[in-house]
Amino acid sequence: MTNLSDIPVLAERAEPLPGESPVVSAVLNQVMELLAQFLASGTAAALDLKRVPRMDAATYRQLKDALSVGEVTATVKAEVTVEITETQYPGVWWLTHRKEQGAIVTEVIEITDLPVILKSHAVDMRAGLRRLEQALAPPPPRDDTPDRVRR
Amino acid sequence: MNTDLSNRVDQGSAQTEAGGAATFDEATATRLLALGISRRRFMSYCAGLASLLALPQAMVPRLAQAATSATLPSVVYMSFQECTGCLESMVNSFAFGGGTTIDNLILNMISLDYQETLMAAAGDQAEDLLLSLTAKTGYVLVVDGSIPADWDSGYFISGERSGVARFKAAAQKAGLIVAVGTCASFGGLPKANPNPTGAMSIGDLMKGLGITKPLVNVSGCPPIPEVITGVILYYLSKGMPQLDSLQRPTVFYGETVHDGCYRMSSFMEGPLAQAFDDSNSRKGKCLYQLGCKGIVTHNACASVRWNQGTSFPMMSGHGCIGCSEPDFWDRLNAKNQKGFYVPIATGSGHSRGLPCEVCHTDGDDYDD
CATH class of the missing domain: 4.10.480.10 (Cytochrome-c3 hydrogenase, C-terminal domain)
Incomplete structure (x- = not known):
């Protein structure tokens, strides 16, 4: 065993706090494990909140309060809206996907350094570069020669 | 048209099953750009779709890839003893809603090559089309309605062939058979007591005919529109879904109402x-x-x-x-x-x- 990362670590599941929903506790424990996993291996993960069983309104509120809001918020506006908020735990992001009318389509907790939806894609960047080049290209020389001279 | 469905499933870009959402591959991003669709908007759309299909968010790129693929799987949709309610339900689904570019893109995920109610062809022209489509291999056969088990009962004749004969011929080279609606899945209303036509579910008929193609039952009277199209999307992006004891995808039928x-x-x-x-x-x-x-x-x-x-x-x-x-x-x-x-x-x-x-x-x- 030569590296610190070779030492196996078992994350103990914390007991729910008094009054805390066991669902919230389970999600938080899972987030903790996934965050540790990301730091150890770089493997990003996502929890789809729609698939979490028994996520009623009160439990949802408790979970949102428990994760709270961190330093970064961003919004993608592309007909649909995606609200991205880093929670109080860096690397744990809360993404809310809304359809055109504003209703929530799905909500996801992503465990990663930066959610993919925020990153620019090389294909889009190349297209953007071409547009920028066109915008900065010198205008074609104007043909100011009077009609009668050209004749 | 490329009907090799298996090729569509595993061309995927690098992402892990349990991982977070991965970025789109070069081809998908290029296709979206060419179509004038915002990649981020489409990514959000696919995130909702993955949630609906109970797929991990890591599947988002693969869903996008399936939706933007230039090769379309052929779908042959045959109707038997039914009321057209299932088709009505499907054409009203989010995927067939029309109007937005993304909806049209999803609609274009499949090539609906044969559907008697929707297509313009009729009579001999329609029959010729059916025969030419089912002469190829690997298409998705969607079946709507039950079929009278006695082939010569006279209760279902179309194109001068009985329901049994039509189904048997169409099923021979299908890659997947999807029984849409409770009539096709379990016999439904036509099979209700006293079952005057001898109606049979597609699964039972397949057993009787010795047809061993993969079958998915999408039951409901009608099924939820998103469930019909969701099953097809799931198959295109991830392959055969997990089924319950009644051949229904557990993604949608795993829990009770x-x-x-x-x-x-x-x-x-x-x-x-x-x-x-x-x-x-x-x-x-x-x-x-x-x-x-x-x-x-x-x-x-x-x-x-x-x-x-x-x-x-x-x-x-x-x-x-x-x-x-x-x-x-x-x-x-x-x-x-x-x-x-x-x-x-x-x-x-x-x-x-x-x-x-x-x-x-x-x-x-x-x-x-």
Whole structure:
């Protein structure tokens, strides 16, 4: 065993706090494990909140309060809206996907350094570069020669 | 047209099954750019789709890849003893809603090459098309309606062939068979007592004919639109879904309607609604005593909902009629009675150990 990362670590599941929903506790424990996993291996993960069983309104509120809001918020506006908020735990992001009318389509907790939806894609960047080049290209020389001279 | 479905499944970009959302591959991003669709908008759309299909968010790039693929799987949609309600449901789904570019893109995920109600061709022209399509291999055969088991009964003849003959010929080279609706999945209303036409489900007919192609039952009368298209999307992006004992995809049929019903809490704790529109019914109490079959009905009504996710029957104060289960029309309920408004016989309060007053504050004692 030569590296610190070779030492196996078992994350103990914390007991729910008094009054805390066991669902919230389970999600938080899972987030903790996934965050540790990301730091150890770089493997990003996502929890789809729609698939979490028994996520009623009160439990949802408790979970949102428990994760709270961190330093970064961003919004993608592309007909649909995606609200991205880093929670109080860096690397744990809360993404809310809304359809055109504003209703929530799905909500996801992503465990990663930066959610993919925020990153620019090389294909889009190349297209953007071409547009920028066109915008900065010198205008074609104007043909100011009077009609009668050209004749 | 490339009909090799297996090629569509595993061309995927690098991402892990359990991982977070991965970025789109070069081809997908280029295709979206060419179509003028915002990559981020499409990524958000696919995130919602993955959630609907109970797929991990890591599947988002693969869904996008399937949706933007230039090769389209051929779908042959054949109708037998049915009412066209299932097709009506499907054409109203989010995928076929039309209007936006993304919807059209999803519509273009499949090549719906044969559907008698939707296509312009008729008569010999339609028959020739069917024969030419089913002469190829690997297409998806969607079947709507039950089929009279006796091929010469005369109850179903189309194109001078019996239903059995038409199905048998079409199934030979299919890559996947999808039985859409309860009639195709379990016999449905045509099979209801006394079953005058000898109607049979597609699964039973396949057994009788010795056809061993993969079969997915998408039951419901009709099925939820998003469930019909969702199953096709799932197959295109991930392959065969996990099925329950009745060949239904567990993604949509793994839980009962009761499991996700907002009225469920009063089922155990009471009080129950005793009459339609009584005070308990209005307060959102359980409709079990009014014949709701949600507790024994596996479907996604309470999670996916109907009309673009607006509601499901219990939200309108009506119980589930159990339409996605076999023989729902003839189900024997309490006191050996049939009927949508007769409480189910199994799972009664006494057998669940509930206090008497939960069920018997009022009205008939069906559980005795």
